Amino acid sequence: MRLERLSLNEEQDGGGVESDTDSVQFPFEKVFPVYAMVGFSRPGSGSDLSVLNSGRDPIWEAVREEAKLEAEKEPILSSFLYASILTHDCLEKALGFVLANRLQNPTLLATQLLDIFYDVIMNDKDIQRSVRLDLQAFKDRDPACLSYSSPLLHLKGYHSLQSYRVAHALWKKGRTVLALALQSRISEVFGIDIHPAARIGDGVLLDHGTGVVIGETAVIGNRVSLMHGVTLGGTGKEIGDRHPKVGEGALIGACVTILGNINIGEGAMIAACSLVLKEVPPHSMIAGTPAKVIGYVDEQDPSLTMNHDAGKDFFKHVAVTFRKGRPSVASGKETKEVSS
Template sequence: MGGLKPEANSETMVSLSNSSVDPIWDAIREEAKSEAEKEPVLSSFLYASVLSHDCLERALAFVLANRLQDPTLLATQLMDIFDNVIMNDGGIQCSIRLDIQAFKDRDPACASYSWALLYLKGYHSLQSYRVAHALWNQGRRVLALALQSRISEVFAVDIHPAAKIGEGILLDHGTGLVIGETAVVGNKVSLMQGVTLGGTGKEVGDRHPKIGQGALIGAGATILGNITVGEGAMVAAGSLVLKNIPSHSIAAGNPAKVVGHAEGEDPSLTMKHDATKDLFEHLSISSKEKRSNGCMLNYLNGS
């Protein structure tokens, strides 16, 4: 299926969301029809979630409302909230398409657009955050915080509704992701599970990390304080980042150090996480440390 070219730009998406031409939504409907034929037991679910709706916005509102409902915050109430916000916010309409394209292009486990819409909680939590962020900016902060709490409970993803997140974002798996109140995440960023963009204590004001466009943050990485991870940088899994990371650099370790350079296409798009070669070739360590790491290097090289 043709669809959009990888990483379509926001201008394209704005045009699509304002017209009757929407190849992503068309693809989702065709995928849902095909899946309903293959798995008749899911036909009612697929009809209710996709085929009964006239656009991606309303299908998404339905999916999110049913995922986040509880005995005191009913699906019908949530549906009204999501529908009202998404249908009246062109920026969100653009972002939900750029995000779903990011999932389809970058996550090898996401074989179709409909899988992201229906089954991937990284996508669900990100779009729920977008609604909470809009409510926060409208001054409806209690409702935004209530929604944040429910998102955290259901998806194990805790994003403060005041945080600023760009478009074309991949939250791969999502579990354990924490993004603080004054954090800023640029466009086309990929964040793996267990990432923390946090503060360093009880200080107030601007106190959380700023992640540049095209950056890739590996699983379990912790980035603390009002520091910057530059555009096109890669932070290796499990790293603790306490200082600024230059653009197009590879950082690894605890505390993290720059161990190499991310050349060519942004790492968020290639999704290449392995910093092992750069770590052992470029990290300045003592000869004693080199000897102690020798067995590990042999293991990693397969010798």
């Protein structure tokens, strides 16, 4: 497997979501913690491609080293760790094994699912890239994620996202019935419902993931972070292109509902429990029901920092009160009643 340097701001086909590449790509700017773990030095910013051309996969090596250490510390898990990680020779096969065993049922056997996952993942370089970028996103942004092996083995947000990627590949090949069957199992097992036709970029974090719903024509750009309970839905009365489009680097808080074919600008930050019905400007902070702009984000990508107040005491700018049975939003000194 050959790794190439990837700029996370690189334009890709399909609105920055999908691309066709000749090799697996890797965000070396974000991956250097892995190199320290497995004895590599951080690649230089120039044309030093010695690590890239060595055929090494530092993410996979880190996962294996972690599994070996955990098997020594917790012998009761040694069989689980061996079957899930140590018996495999690459990240793709380990992931396929884990997903097949999580999603199996009496009529959709693990062996059948394993064949499907292997066939798709091992022959799709875009998915191979996404698997690693997503894994790095979980390790970088989720403070509860202390290792690279943890999302692979345990985190349903990661599992549902990678299962979706397989279903999406099947959908694009015209195998829609199988893709929808996978969607149903993903929703049933993980409590996360992602339509296989939705388009999701690389380096995405579904933190916890419980209750996330992503509609058929939704688009999510690269480096987006979504908390639990997020809905990217339609208004219920439209057909065709009817779901939100989330720009790169956006941070969407817990239980946010975004409805309709509207754009969420790059680097935007949406407060928990907001109801978003209108376009969101890039790098803006919005909150409320319905949501309104209450400030702007200094960081290029709030999704990477996971700093929900953006250094601006975010939630101090938002006070929800009730007057005459209707909510209002206080921003700074001025209080404006929110229309129902």
